[in-house]
Amino acid sequence: MPKKIYILFASFFISCIIFFTALSTSNKSEKDVKTTQISLKDLVSNAAPNDTITLNGGYYPESGIEIYKPLTIIGKNDPVIDGQSKGKNIFLIKNDSVSLAGLTIKNVARHALWDNAAIRIDNSHQCKVLNCKFENAYFGIYLAKSSNCEVIGNKFQSQGSHESDAGNGIHLWKSGHIHIKDNVIKGHRDGIYLEFGKACMIENNWSENNIRYGLHFMFSDSCKYLNNHFEHNGAGVAVMYTHDIEMINNTFANNWGTAAYGLLLKDIHDSKIYGNQFVNNTVGIHSEGSIRIKVEHNNFIRNGWGARIFANSNDNFFGSNNFISNTFDIASNSRMNFNKFIGNYWSGYSGYDINLDGWGDVPYRPVRLFSLLASQQEPVMLLLHSIFIEFLDIAERIFPVLTPETLIDSKPSMKIIK
Amino acid sequence: MYIISLSNSVQLYILLTLIFNLSFLLCSCNPKPDPINFNSDKCVNCSMTISDKKWGAELVTSKAKVYKFDSIECMALYFLAFDKNNPDTKVFSVWTINYLIPGELIDAEKSIYVRSNSFHSPMGLNTASFLTEAEASEYLKSDTNKKLDWKGVLNTVQHDW
DSSP, X not given: OHHHHHHHHHHHHHHHHHHHHHHOOOTTOEEEEOOSSSOHHHHHHHSOTTEEEEEESOEEOOOOEEEOSOEEEEEESOOEEEOTTOSSOSEEEOSSSEEEESOEEEOOOOOSSOOOEEEEEESOBSOEEESOEEESOSEXXXXXXXXXXXXXXXXXXXXXXXXXXXXXXXXXXXXXXXXXXXXXXXXXXXXXXXXXXXXXXXXXXXXXXXXXXXXXEESOXXXXXXXXXXXXXXXXXXXXXXXXXXXXXXXXXXXXXXXXXXXXXXXXXXXXXXXXXXXXXXXXXXXXXXXXXXXXXXXXXXXXXXXXXXXXXXXXXXXXXXXXXXXXXXXXXXXXXXXXXEXXXXXXXXXXXXXXXXXXSXXXXXXXXXXXXXXXXXXXXXXXXXXXXXXXXXXXXXXXXXXXXXXXXXXXXXXXXX | OHHHHHHHHHHHHHHHHHHHHHHHHHHHXXXXXXXXXXXXXXXXXXXXXXXXXXXXXXXEETTOOEEEESXXXXXXXXXXXXXXXXXXXXXXXXXXXXXXXXXXXXETTTOEEEEOTTOOOTTSOOEEEESSHHHHHTTOOSTTOEEEOHHHHHHHHHHOO
């Protein structure tokens, strides 16, 4: 009967582990949970400050897990915390230095009045959310009045559609110095939303198929976002009522629709747009009321409008950009222009370079007459590419009457700028 | 016979046209708000796509043109400058979303407003509208929360925001 004894020993051993994990509350202890019988809430409430809880697989059908002490929860072998669309937030963190890693959190309750989140971090600092997966979360991570937190390597997948309610993937409210890196966010309202944020760093994220914006700044100053990819969102990125934003080496692609933009700028000043790719968008950059923005070394390729700049934007500078195969390179809604364009490459440029210095000898007028007409009367768009319109355009280029007289690139590049 | 039947059909035609015109006139006498298409309509004031069903507002002109907004504060700003920007038409009615019933529009001039830090409205005025005093009173228990009427909202947007 050695087999039976072996089984007896094994079951005794396992029950010992369960017993000890449930009871031991000693400081800095390592806990290894192998069963789903113990609730995560009990584990959290029994843990001592600065403990590390390791979940080895398992399924926890729970929500409303509140953490009031510094704690680390690490998931191994894909433990699942399922909110079952009940209750409010799944995790509510109300203490500094709480870290969650390697968890799968799913099914957050959707509610009309409460912004329920998979993880809500409230008034807490130095918190971390690393390598977690969020499935069907209403709001993914909600940071309120928190600072110096890290949100790195997470995946968000929600089934937001135009008809249904959807929350934001990562939502910041009155939070500063947050580092958001290497996340993939799909199917939310806004991929990443910052309201009253400050000095946040957003890098290497992939934001796709979000209903409204891939990334959205409201009243959030001194932030930086670089090397992100925004694709198929309602609009790629919206930067509103903000200043001192650096936007570097991002890709804005395939944002199509009547209100779709690669990048929407509204009431923003003193910022930098450098080295970005705007590819296949209805509008590459849409700018309303933006002041002192430097737009350099970007590629605008195959957009409906490369950039649409309203007359209330001034002192902006466009230099060393490539405008390639856009239906319209630049559009404006007025004859006034207070922005500078110099040294860009325009694929529509048909001038010459007799002195061979690499710069065209005739200035380029990037605003076509037709784009001006279309911005005033949208249905006119039906006539695009008709012979009559081409004729009008050529006439306007030779004798500008309606298009902004001062909106010219006096030094257009003959070659694509690398 | 022919003449009579023809005149009959002409009479009928005239009658129908009259009814049609009359109904058209009656309709246009009463410009109505239009439900907000969330995640597709854009705010006229701030260009943001309207997507949070707790917040939103509408302004209807006497020519039945509908302007949609993502928040009460955006509409208030637009309302304050409306006469200056639109000399040939007038505001017919203003509507806001009932905070307690997502997407439902209620008469903004009769709504009860509560300004509270516990609300996070899209543009930061943090003011919600309610249909009745009783519904609003739930949110007025805290001393820091403030009750406003439509004029009070306009005043706040103009001077204290």
